[in-house]
Amino acid sequence: MRPSTPAISISTKVGERVGPGLALGALAASYRAMLAERLGHGGLLGYFATWVALPLFQIGIVALIYGDNRRDLLNYAVVALAASSSIFSTIYFVGEILDRERVKGTLIGLFLAPCPRLSWLTGFALVGVFEAALSAAVALIFGYVALGVRFDPSWSALALTLALFLMSLWGIGIIFSAIGLYLKKTNSFSNLVSPFLTLLGGVYYPVALLPDPLRWVARVLPLGYGMQALADAALGRASIAELAPQLLPLAGFAVALPLAGILAFGWIERAVRLRGELDLY
Amino acid sequence: MMNAEWGTRSGAAMAPVSFSGRYRHFWSVLVTTARGFVARSNAYLIDVIRWPVFPLVFYAAMRLTYSVSGQQTVAGLDVAAFLLVGMFAFITWSGTIWSSGYAIEYERSEGTIAALFLSPASRVATIAGYGLGGFVWMAPSFVTVAILGVATGARFNVADPLAVLGAILALLVGSLATGFALAGIFILSRRANLLANFLQRPGELLSGALFPRESLPAPLHALSNCLPVSHALDALRASTLGAATLRDTLPTIALALAVAAVYAVVGALSLRKVEYAAKHSGDLDLY
Numbered sequence: 001m002r003p004s005t006p007a008i009s010i011s012t013k014v015g016e017r018v019g020p021g022l023a024l025g026a027l028a029a030s031y032r033a034m035l036a037e038r039l040g041h042g043g044l045l046g047y048f049a050t051w052v053a054l055p056l057f058q059i060g061i062v063a064l065i066y067g068d069n070r071r072d073l074l075n076y077a078v079v080a081l082a083a084s085s086s087i088f089s090t091i092y093f094v095g096e097i098l099d100r101e102r103v104k105g106t107l108i109g110l111f112l113a114p115c116p117r118l119s120w121l122t123g124f125a126l127v128g129v130f131e132a133a134l135s136a137a138v139a140l141i142f143g144y145v146a147l148g149v150r151f152d153p154s155w156s157a158l159a160l161t162l163a164l165f166l167m168s169l170w171g172i173g174i175i176f177s178a179i180g181l182y183l184k185k186t187n188s189f190s191n192l193v194s195p196f197l198t199l200l201g202g203v204y205y206p207v208a209l210l211p212d213p214l215r216w217v218a219r220v221l222p223l224g225y226g227m228q229a230l231a232d233a234a235l236g237r238a239s240i241a242e243l244a245p246q247l248l249p250l251a252g253f254a255v256a257l258p259l260a261g262i263l264a265f266g267w268i269e270r271a272v273r274l275r276g277e278l279d280l281y
Numbered sequence: 282m283m284n285a286e287w288g289t290r291s292g293a294a295m296a297p298v299s300f301s302g303r304y305r306h307f308w309s310v311l312v313t314t315a316r317g318f319v320a321r322s323n324a325y326l327i328d329v330i331r332w333p334v335f336p337l338v339f340y341a342a343m344r345l346t347y348s349v350s351g352q353q354t355v356a357g358l359d360v361a362a363f364l365l366v367g368m369f370a371f372i373t374w375s376g377t378i379w380s381s382g383y384a385i386e387y388e389r390s391e392g393t394i395a396a397l398f399l400s401p402a403s404r405v406a407t408i409a410g411y412g413l414g415g416f417v418w419m420a421p422s423f424v425t426v427a428i429l430g431v432a433t434g435a436r437f438n439v440a441d442p443l444a445v446l447g448a449i450l451a452l453l454v455g456s457l458a459t460g461f462a463l464a465g466i467f468i469l470s471r472r473a474n475l476l477a478n479f480l481q482r483p484g485e486l487l488s489g490a491l492f493p494r495e496s497l498p499a500p501l502h503a504l505s506n507c508l509p510v511s512h513a514l515d516a517l518r519a520s521t522l523g524a525a526t527l528r529d530t531l532p533t534i535a536l537a538l539a540v541a542a543v544y545a546v547v548g549a550l551s552l553r554k555v556e557y558a559a560k561h562s563g564d565l566d567l568y
C-alpha cells in the first residue's frame with residue numbers, strides 16, 4: 001500500500017520520527033485513539049455487554065437447538081461461534097473504518113497525514129482484533145464451563161490456521177472498507193452481507209453438511225475452511241498434515257484476499273482523486 | 282400526553298385552537314409520521330433490499346441448523362412451520378426496536394427532536410406512527426419469509442381465523458407497547474444504538490422464536506414471560522399451527538395484552554422522565 005500523498009508542504013523537523021518509527025508511532029496512536037473512542041462510546045459496561053453478552057446469546061440459541069443429542073455439532077458450534085466474532089468484527093468494524101471516519105469528518109485528515117495509510121488502518125483494525133479476541137474468549141470459556149465442551153488442541157495447527165484465517169479476514173475487511181466508502185452506506189452493506197456469511201460461513205454447522213448448491217458457493221469463501229480447521233485443531237488435536245485439505249485453500253485466500261484488498265484500496269484512492277474530494281459526495 | 286408548552290401551563294394562548302380536533306390531530310400526526318418513516322427507510326436501494334434479506338437468510342440458517350441436527354419436528358410441530366411463525370415474531374421484535382423503539386433517537390440524531398418537543402404533536406402519536414411505519418416497512422420481510430417457509434414445507438393448520446386475528450393483534454399491540462417503553466429508555470440511556478443492538482439477541486433467545494420456550498432454563502423462562510411478544514407468539518403458533526380456537530388462545534392473548542399494558546405504563550413514565558430531563562438540563566438534545 002502506498003504512503004500518503006507526499007506532504008511537500010509539511011516540513012519534517014530534526015528529531016521527528018520518520019520511516020518505520022513513524023509508521024509504528026502512528027499505528028500505536030491510532031490504536032489508542034480508537035480504543036478510547038470505543039470505550040467512550042458505550043462506557044465500560046456497554047462495551048462489555050456487547051462483547052461479552054452477545055456470544056453467550058448466540059451459543060445459547062445453538063445449545064438449545066442441538067441439545068445433548070448432537071454433542072459433536074454443539075462442540076463444533078462453540079468453536080465456530082468463537083471464531084465468528086472475528087468475522088463480524090471484520091465486517092462491522094474493519095469494513096466500516098473508512099466510512100466511519102468519513103462521517104466523522106476525519107478521513108481527509110487521515111489521508112493527508114504524513115504517515116503510511118497502512119499504519120493507521122492497521123492500528124484501528126487491531127482494536128477489532130482485540131474485541132474479537134475478547135468475545136471469542138468469552139464464548140470458549142462459556143462453552144467449557146456451562147456446556148462441558150472439552151478442548152484438545154494442537155497448538156501448532158491452531159496457530160497456523162488462526163494466522164491464515166485472520167490474514168484472509170484482514171483482506172476481506174480492507175475490500176469491504178473500500179466498497180463501503182464507495183457506497184457511502186457501509187453499515188447497510190455490512191448488514192446485507194453478514195447474514196450470508198452466517199449461512200455459508202459454517203458458523204452454526206460445518207460447511208460440509210450444507211446441501212449441494214449452498215456448499216458449492218460456500219467453498220469459494222475462506223470461512224468454511226477456516227472454521228473446520230479451527231474446530232478440528234481445537235477439539236480433536238488435528239495436525240497440520242491432517243488439516244491440509246482445509247489449510248491449502250485457506251492459504252490461497254490468505255495470500256489473494258489481502259492483495260485484492262490493497263488493489264481495492266488503490267481503486268478507491270484513484271476514484272477519490274478523480275473526483276477531487278475524499279468525502280466522495 | 283402534554284406538550285412542552287402545555288406542561289408549563291404558560292397560558293391559554295398556547296392552546297391548540299388552530300388545530301383540528303384532538304383525535305383528528307392525533308391521527309394526522311400518526312399517519313404523517315408513519316409515512317415519513319417508511320419513505321426515509323426506503324430512500325436507499327440497499328436498505329430496501331437488506332431488511333427483507335436478513336430474516337430470510339436467518340430463517341434458512343436456522344432451518345439448516347435443525348436439519349443437520351436431524352430434527353424434523355419441534356414441540357410436536359413441523360420444523361419449517363415452527364420456524365416460519367417464529368420468524369414473524371423475530372421480524373416484529375427487530376421492527377419494534379428499530380422503528381417505535383428508536384423513534385425519539387431518530388429525531389435526536391436527525392436534529393429534529395427540539396422541534397418535535399416544542400410542537401403540539403402528541404409524543405404518543407409520533408411513537409405509534411413510527412411503530413405503524415415499522416409494520417409497513419417490515420411487510421416485505423413477512424412476505425418473503427412466508428414464501429420461503431411455505432416453499433420449504435411449512436403448512437398451516439387453522440381452525441378458527443378469529444384466533445389467528447386475535448394473536449396477530451396481540452403481537453402488534455405488544456410490539457407497539459414495547460416500542461413505546463424502549464423509546465424513552467433509549468434516549469435516556471444516551472446509548473441508544475448500543476442498547477438497540479444489544480437487545481436484539483435476548484429478544485430472539487427469550488421470545489421462543491427459534492425453539493420452544495419450555496426448553497429454556499427456569500430463570501430465562503421467567504424472563505421470557507416478561508415479554509409481550511413471547512405470549513403473542515404462543516397464541517400465534519397455537520392458532521396457526523395447532524388449530525386452536527379463540528376460546529383456547531384467549532388466556533394467552535389476554536396475558537400478552539396485560540404485559541403490554543405494563544410496558545405502556547413504563548413507556549409513559551420514561552417519556553415523562555425524558556421531558557423532565559430535557560427541561561431540567563435545558564437541552565432538548567439530551568446530550
